Amino acid sequence: MFAFNFNKIAMPIFYEKVALNTFLKSVKNQNTTIGFVPTMGALHQGHLSLMQQSLKENNHTVVSIFVNPTQFNNSDDLTKYPRTLSQDVEKIQQLHSDIIIYAPSTEDIYEGHVHAEKFDFDGLENQMEGKFRPGHFDGVGTIVKRLFEIITPDKAYFGEKDFQQLQIVKKMTQKNNLPVSIVACPIFREPNGLAMSSRNERLTPQQRQEASLIHQTLLQAKERFKNKSLMEAKEWVTAVFATHPTFELEYFEIADEETLTPCITPLKDKNYRAFIAVFVNNIRLIDTISLK
Numbered sequence: 514m515f516a517f518n519f520n521k522i523a524m525p526i527f528y529e530k531v532a533l534n535t536f537l538k539s540v541k542n543q544n545t546t547i548g549f550v551p552t553m554g555a556l557h558q559g560h561l562s563l564m565q566q567s568l569k570e571n572n573h574t575v576v577s578i579f580v581n582p583t584q585f586n587n588s589d590d591l592t593k594y595p596r597t598l599s600q601d602v603e604k605i606q607q608l609h610s611d612i613i614i615y616a617p618s619t620e621d622i623y624e625g626h627v628h629a630e631k632f633d634f635d636g637l638e639n640q641m642e643g644k645f646r647p648g649h650f651d652g653v654g655t656i657v658k659r660l661f662e663i664i665t666p667d668k669a670y671f672g673e674k675d676f677q678q679l680q681i682v683k684k685m686t687q688k689n690n691l692p693v694s695i696v697a698c699p700i701f702r703e704p705n706g707l708a709m710s711s712r713n714e715r716l717t718p719q720q721r722q723e724a725s726l727i728h729q730t731l732l733q734a735k736e737r738f739k740n741k742s743l744m745e746a747k748e749w750v751t752a753v754f755a756t757h758p759t760f761e762l763e764y765f766e767i768a769d770e771e772t773l774t775p776c777i778t779p780l781k782d783k784n785y786r787a788f789i790a791v792f793v794n795n796i797r798l799i800d801t802i803s804l805k
């Protein structure tokens with residue numbers, strides 16, 4: 514599926530923004546574009562598919578690997594987040610030897626002030642993930658803005674897996690007039706339908722298999738929303754997870770794709786999307802599906 518490139522010498526890895534910036538200035542001119550894929554590492558094929566898209570559309574692709582502390586509202590989640598830099602570098606270099614890797618330290622990004630800026634995302638931040646992860650999107654806005662300043666990409670690639678994050682990044686870009694296009698990339702799934710996630714690594718093989726229920730339930734909820742009713746779909750999803758001891762449902766919501774406000778009465782000219790967050794043995798998994 515991905516082009517492997519063993520022959521060329523790989524790009525150096527940049528650990529400091531000053532060196533990265535100097536390098537990017539030396540390769541950037543009016544006729545070249547820079548594509549950027551921000552990640553927190555523990556890379557899987559979902560991440561690689563974003564890189565693949567950037568490689569297709571740009572002269573240069575930068576991938577950042579940084580576990581951003583200000584977007585974690587739960588310190589345990591931050592501590593347990595997988596950190597696998599050498600394997601990540603190997604995966605990227607196997608995908609394409611020209612990819613520029615930026616793996617900064619917290620100091621290089623935050624310069625001694627590990628704090629999130631406060632953002633107004635016109636209410637997008639108050640729904641779903643925002644309700645259950647207070648401050649999370651301020652952390653996301655802070656790191657994405659900072660990385661955009663350092664890298665000055667022409668295009669930046671974000672997965673629909675984190676659909677609310679995608680809308681928030683679009684909003685921040687638009688409100689701050691940042692000269693970067695945000696490209697939405699489809700969700701990459703495991704063969705059983707489970708959305709790929711770095712957190713899947715923390716599931717046992719059995720939990721990973723059982724977690725396919727999340728996507729299966731979203732697919733069924735889509736049918737119920739179309740053929741029955743909004744309420745029926747929501748109640749059915751709640752009942753499915755209530756009967757499964759492996760899962761603890763945090764939320765299931767059907768919301769307007771643009772504003773992310775919960776759907777109350779479906780309107781013909783609006784696009785809706787289902788969003789879900791579920792715990793499997795304290796590991797929090799999210800997924801989403803378009804209801805079009």
Ligand code: AMP
Pocket residue numbers: 551552553554559560562563670671672673674675698699700701702708709710711
């Ligand atoms: P993360 O490392 O989790 O911060 O993710 C980095 C980027 O990869 C984000 O834009 C995510 O939405 C995207 N991403 C994560 N998982 C997937 C997936 N399964 N399919 C597509 N994109 C993904």
